[in-house]
Amino acid sequence: xxxxxxxxxxxxxxxxxxxxxxxxxxxxxxxxxxxxxxxxxxxxxxxxxxxxxxxxxxxxxxxxxxxxxxxxxxxxxxxxxxxxxxxxxxxxxxxxxxxxxxxxxxxxxxxxxxxxxxxxxxxxxxxxxxxxxxxxxxxxxxxxxxxxxxxxxxxxxxxxxxxxxxxxxxxxxxxxxxxxxxxxxxxxxxxxxxxxxxxxxxxxxxxxxxxxxxxxxxxxxxxxxxxxxxxxxxxxxxxxxxxxxxxxxxxxxxxxxxxxxxxxxxxxxxxxxxxxxxxxxxxxxxxxxx
Amino acid sequence: xxxxxxxxxxxxxxxxxxxxxxxxxxxxxxxxxxxxxxxxxxxxxxxxxxxxxxxxxxxxxxxxxxxxxxxxxxxxxxxxxxxxxxxxxxxxxxxxxxxxxxxxxxxxxxxxxxxxxxxxxxxxxxxxxxxxxxxxxxxxxxxxxxxxxxxxxxxxxxxxxxxxxxxxxxxxxxxxxxxxxxxxxxxxxxxxxxxxxxxxxxxxxxxxxxxxxxxxxxxxxxxxxxxxxxxxxxxxxxxxxxxxxxxxxxxxxx
Numbered sequence: 216x217x218x219x220x221x222x223x224x225x226x227x228x229x230x231x232x233x234x235x236x237x238x239x240x241x242x243x244x245x246x247x248x249x250x251x252x253x254x255x256x257x258x259x260x261x262x263x264x265x266x267x268x269x270x271x272x273x274x275x276x277x278x279x280x281x282x283x284x285x286x287x288x289x290x291x292x293x294x295x296x297x298x299x300x301x302x303x304x305x306x307x308x309x310x311x312x313x314x315x316x317x318x319x320x321x322x323x324x325x326x327x328x329x330x331x332x333x334x335x336x337x338x339x340x341x342x343x344x345x346x347x348x349x350x351x352x353x354x355x356x357x358x359x360x361x362x363x364x365x366x367x368x369x370x371x372x373x374x375x376x377x378x379x380x381x382x383x384x385x386x387x388x389x390x391x392x393x394x395x396x397x398x399x400x401x402x403x404x405x406x407x408x409x410x411x412x413x414x415x416x417x418x419x420x421x422x423x424x425x426x427x428x429x430x431x432x433x434x435x436x437x438x439x440x441x442x443x444x445x446x447x448x449x450x451x452x453x454x455x456x457x458x459x460x461x462x463x464x465x466x467x468x469x470x471x472x473x474x475x476x477x478x479x480x481x482x483x484x485x486x487x488x489x490x491x492x493x494x495x496x497x498x499x500x501x502x503x504x505x
Numbered sequence: 506x507x508x509x510x511x512x513x514x515x516x517x518x519x520x521x522x523x524x525x526x527x528x529x530x531x532x533x534x535x536x537x538x539x540x541x542x543x544x545x546x547x548x549x550x551x552x553x554x555x556x557x558x559x560x561x562x563x564x565x566x567x568x569x570x571x572x573x574x575x576x577x578x579x580x581x582x583x584x585x586x587x588x589x590x591x592x593x594x595x596x597x598x599x600x601x602x603x604x605x606x607x608x609x610x611x612x613x614x615x616x617x618x619x620x621x622x623x624x625x626x627x628x629x630x631x632x633x634x635x636x637x638x639x640x641x642x643x644x645x646x647x648x649x650x651x652x653x654x655x656x657x658x659x660x661x662x663x664x665x666x667x668x669x670x671x672x673x674x675x676x677x678x679x680x681x682x683x684x685x686x687x688x689x690x691x692x693x694x695x696x697x698x699x700x701x702x703x704x705x706x707x708x709x710x711x712x713x714x715x716x717x718x719x720x721x722x723x724x725x726x727x728x729x730x731x732x733x734x735x736x737x738x739x740x741x742x743x744x745x746x747x748x749x750x751x752x753x754x755x756x757x758x759x
Binding site: 238239244247248251253315316317318336337340343344347348350478479481 | 553556557558559560578581582585586588589590738739740741
């Protein structure tokens, strides 16, 4: 090794150590990963190595499809179908697209399943790393921004045609004592929704239906968990009817979780099946069978 | 300067003395399994002493605060890197202590021109079943030891032995949380009492003596206890026991 290389190595080691110290001082998990020599997200930095024929990438990645978040009386309910598709193939029919990030935050994911799961793992560690090093929980605003950062870090990859995903973040705001819903664009811009949000290929198909429910029945915010759950399941079933990539609710129940003042509430399969049975038995749906 | 084996021995001896003298005054930490998880307990002044390291891992130590802090951060850094890049299941107590924390402390101790870390630390890991619970203690020279259901760190190794005996006696089998907290507090008092004795004095940790130690110490300090819960619906297993939960258990000591 030439002397200047040794010098360079020493300098880069110093830089790494400084970055590591900063990571711990500020509780910044992304910096910690960088100081250890890992990039986040693990994205192609140069030209994609994927072969393309006639504009179609030969790598088919699994995609998640329709997820819904609504504010109900006691918090925010998230419901997601379970289908993951790659082009016209159904890759998996038990995908979990609604996941807890911590005791007061839920993420619902649509788009590239691989990248979204990587981001979920990243965020879980990022929030915990901050809390454990700084001895205080990351603020809600900090968490919302951390997700924006992860999305914008993914932009290069998304522009190359792989790894694009769009999440919905639902949280219980302990300061304001209310549930909150945030959604994003591909650049990482964050928006806050007053009452409901949906993401994924089926979301656009059912967008107007949310308004219809609010105007003709009642606002989601005044619904009980059971009422809101029934509405969300119907919405999801409509999305499944109109979007081939979205799974329905009869074969395998969707995933449903709520975030409340008391933490995350998992709505289990038996309960979901019960609600689905009641919906299927409802007169409006039965009438169609006659 | 010539460096003879004699100098080397002397240097190590001086370093040992320097560290051990400072550790004597430290507040011990007692740890044990209970039916719902693992517990660490100590008495502290104004600063927190028990910390969450990772999902199933917590840590406490006596020593210099800045040294405790750097070991804490080193453990947290490695645990999170490993948990993210591999899996949370791969973050285990023996990997973190044996491959990350021990070499870190050992390096500082071996650098004869720097100051060694003044620390004795205890790590606790909650298992999926009680048989998998695990404790590690680690000293200022990087040497570590593992324990199954009960462990302790104190200013002297004799104090630690007395604490272990006390825990053995009071936290037999798998106690309830109440019983574990009480046992750990008795063990803490024992450790405190024994570490303040001169080496030639024979310890006699009678109940009266220990009550005296506790009533003296709790005038200025307060009990800090934290658990890692085995079965919880929450995302975080780590929980510092709040005042409201501790005071009924500790009523008999105050």
